[in-house]
Amino acid sequence: MIEMYKVSSSQFNYLYGDQIHFPYSIGRLVAYVKTNKNINSQFKFDRTFIFRDQLNNYVEQSYDSDILLCSCYVWNWEVTKQLAKKVKATNPNCLIIFGGPQVPNRTENFFEENPFVDIIVHGEGEIVLENILTAYIKDKDFSKINGIEMKDYRTPPNPRIKDVNILPSPYLTNLILDLVEQKTDIKYIAAWETNRGCPYPCTFCDWGSLTNSKVTNWSEEQLLKEIDWFAQNNITYIDCCDANFGIFQERDYRIASKLKEVALKTGYPEKFRAAWAKFASEKIIPIAKQLQEGKVLKAVSLALQSLDEETLEIVKRANIKFDNFSELTETFRKNKIPTYTELIMGLPGETLESWKKGLEILASGSQVGSIYIYNCGVFVNAPMNEPTYMKFHNIKTIRSPIFLAHSSIHDRGIPEFEYITISSKSFSTDDLKEIYLFSWLFQTFHSLGIFEYITKYYHDEKKLLYVKFYEIFLDYCKKENSIFSDEYNKVIDYIDNGYSGKGWNHYDPNLGDIFWPIEEATWLRLVLSKKLMEHTKSFLKFLEETLNFDTPDEILNDLIKFQTFLITTRQDSEIKSARFHFNWKNYFINGSKLKQIENDYNYKNLVIEHDQILWGYKTIWYGRQSKSYKLHPEALEEGKIITVEN
Numbered sequence: 001m002i003e004m005y006k007v008s009s010s011q012f013n014y015l016y017g018d019q020i021h022f023p024y025s026i027g028r029l030v031a032y033v034k035t036n037k038n039i040n041s042q043f044k045f046d047r048t049f050i051f052r053d054q055l056n057n058y059v060e061q062s063y064d065s066d067i068l069l070c071s072c073y074v075w076n077w078e079v080t081k082q083l084a085k086k087v088k089a090t091n092p093n094c095l096i097i098f099g100g101p102q103v104p105n106r107t108e109n110f111f112e113e114n115p116f117v118d119i120i121v122h123g124e125g126e127i128v129l130e131n132i133l134t135a136y137i138k139d140k141d142f143s144k145i146n147g148i149e150m151k152d153y154r155t156p157p158n159p160r161i162k163d164v165n166i167l168p169s170p171y172l173t174n175l176i177l178d179l180v181e182q183k184t185d186i187k188y189i190a191a192w193e194t195n196r197g198c199p200y201p202c203t204f205c206d207w208g209s210l211t212n213s214k215v216t217n218w219s220e221e222q223l224l225k226e227i228d229w230f231a232q233n234n235i236t237y238i239d240c241c242d243a244n245f246g247i248f249q250e251r252d253y254r255i256a257s258k259l260k261e262v263a264l265k266t267g268y269p270e271k272f273r274a275a276w277a278k279f280a281s282e283k284i285i286p287i288a289k290q291l292q293e294g295k296v297l298k299a300v301s302l303a304l305q306s307l308d309e310e311t312l313e314i315v316k317r318a319n320i321k322f323d324n325f326s327e328l329t330e331t332f333r334k335n336k337i338p339t340y341t342e343l344i345m346g347l348p349g350e351t352l353e354s355w356k357k358g359l360e361i362l363a364s365g366s367q368v369g370s371i372y373i374y375n376c377g378v379f380v381n382a383p384m385n386e387p388t389y390m391k392f393h394n395i396k397t398i399r400s401p402i403f404l405a406h407s408s409i410h411d412r413g414i415p416e417f418e419y420i421t422i423s424s425k426s427f428s429t430d431d432l433k434e435i436y437l438f439s440w441l442f443q444t445f446h447s448l449g450i451f452e453y454i455t456k457y458y459h460d461e462k463k464l465l466y467v468k469f470y471e472i473f474l475d476y477c478k479k480e481n482s483i484f485s486d487e488y489n490k491v492i493d494y495i496d497n498g499y500s501g502k503g504w505n506h507y508d509p510n511l512g513d514i515f516w517p518i519e520e521a522t523w524l525r526l527v528l529s530k531k532l533m534e535h536t537k538s539f540l541k542f543l544e545e546t547l548n549f550d551t552p553d554e555i556l557n558d559l560i561k562f563q564t565f566l567i568t569t570r571q572d573s574e575i576k577s578a579r580f581h582f583n584w585k586n587y588f589i590n591g592s593k594l595k596q597i598e599n600d601y602n603y604k605n606l607v608i609e610h611d612q613i614l615w616g617y618k619t620i621w622y623g624r625q626s627k628s629y630k631l632h633p634e635a636l637e638e639g640k641i642i643t644v645e646n
Helices: 024-033 037-042 052-061 077-090 126-138 207-211 220-232 249-266 282-293 309-314 322-334 352-365 387-392 429-447 452-462 466-479 483-498 518-528 532-547 553-566 584-590 612-621
Strands: 005-013 019-021 043-051 067-071 095-099 119-121 187-192 237-245 271-276 339-345 370-375 396-401 417-423 575-582 596-604
Touching (some): 005 077, 043 052, 067 077, 067 126, 077 095, 095 126, 119 126, 339 429, 370 429, 429 452, 429 466, 429 483, 429 518, 452 532, 483 518, 483 532, 518 612, 575 584, 584 596
Parallel strands (some): 019 187, 187 237, 237 271, 339 370
Antiparallel strands (some): 396 417, 575 596
């Protein structure tokens, strides 16, 4: 009788509401090694450990495991190490294997600090794991296997897989369902690769460095079948893990068309999220349109990261010229395709002055939908983490509890950490705090729409710079008590705690049991407040006095009303309508002269939800990328709403 070896595995994740990711990486590994007849006949692969709150149960389940496979990411590094440590203590003969992007390439003290780990895998794991399991059966001599490291030696790198189509789908084989615990109250998110690799060498990212800048594709036939599988298994959310979806335009168009067809026919998936091609262009629009017509598109990401040329050069970030970027965002807007972009605070080369300048440029010239701004995380295998790079740019970091937006506050278990920049040759920690403050202002009040058209009015009529507007607003928050000063005080404490290493989690029980990005929480509190218009009026009076402006009250009051009208506010009626005394739509859309004329505007309410917490989720969590929190004036209908009584 052939001896059967028990293999346990872990790929811990976080809950997002009632959703959690499939253990996709483990699924890929197991699906491939099971194609080896000897391995398939001699190894039994148990369910993958996913849920963070079940650590002790998983240790008990591993008491007789021969092998433990650990898929390591920045968000599960600490809990994975704790699992491995406890398993080794209770089951010393268990062979513990670590792999994944969080496994460091530089391992000077790794095995001293983590003596419970037997083997670490560098690079792609599928073929390497096959070789490890084959050697395990034969003689447990792993020294001839490329791509691994043990306490006493490190072998040469294993060549990258040239044809990823040798790797069977964990979905089409239904293997992924065998690897997870089925729970009636949990929905699984499908991580999905259509290609593997990234051709760009950005120093803040470990994607290109880990894949040697080469991109390989899965067959279109397999991908189309997987879409059918997602629908058949009621998968609501597909998280596309490509570094550059849309880079293969004709193929990706057909993939998008299939997603549209299946979603419209079956209702699944409900959403498809992707990291779009770094060099986004108009060629992406047909792909995005297919997804939009299928009602699965969240938004298209248009990459920036920084608007400072010196910074972009330092981080090796080939970027779209801003003139082209501005034109591109306008093209997407005219095609009614939602877009968003991302900026990174704390990149080497950036200064407080260059950051403010970048925000000014972005506010003045772009039609991008949403702006996301993040701290600069220094990943373990990213080029930015190389000692020579760190020393040259004088990059200082701090170990900070990891922040995962919208993850549940419950069952957190062991905390996870990341390293973020707090200073460099070009900026101090105090500079970075100021950068964060202006980023919060720009996201909350401009990008999310609370002051967007008010600032545009002052910019166009008074030639007031957007940054200057917000500098005066900060002064107001410091001097006057208001709902704005309350939020300002919250964010100052938040920033101080964040850059001292206390973490970035922000929880408000009135907004649901999740951790919010601070700008979203601020937006929700302000929009839900009944004092928003009143306090906006007080601030504009302050601004007018500060700058000796003399804008008539009837204009300011109507402008405030119009601005608030465009924000998604909580109401049950299907149609939002209001009367205004000035031609705001034509003024903002066509650059028409402001005229005092009666105008009735209306539009279909973007989010109708009675429950306050669910309304917040739908508006700014689920709806941020698709811009469900505000309306563009172009979409306003003109004229009175006529109701017919029965």
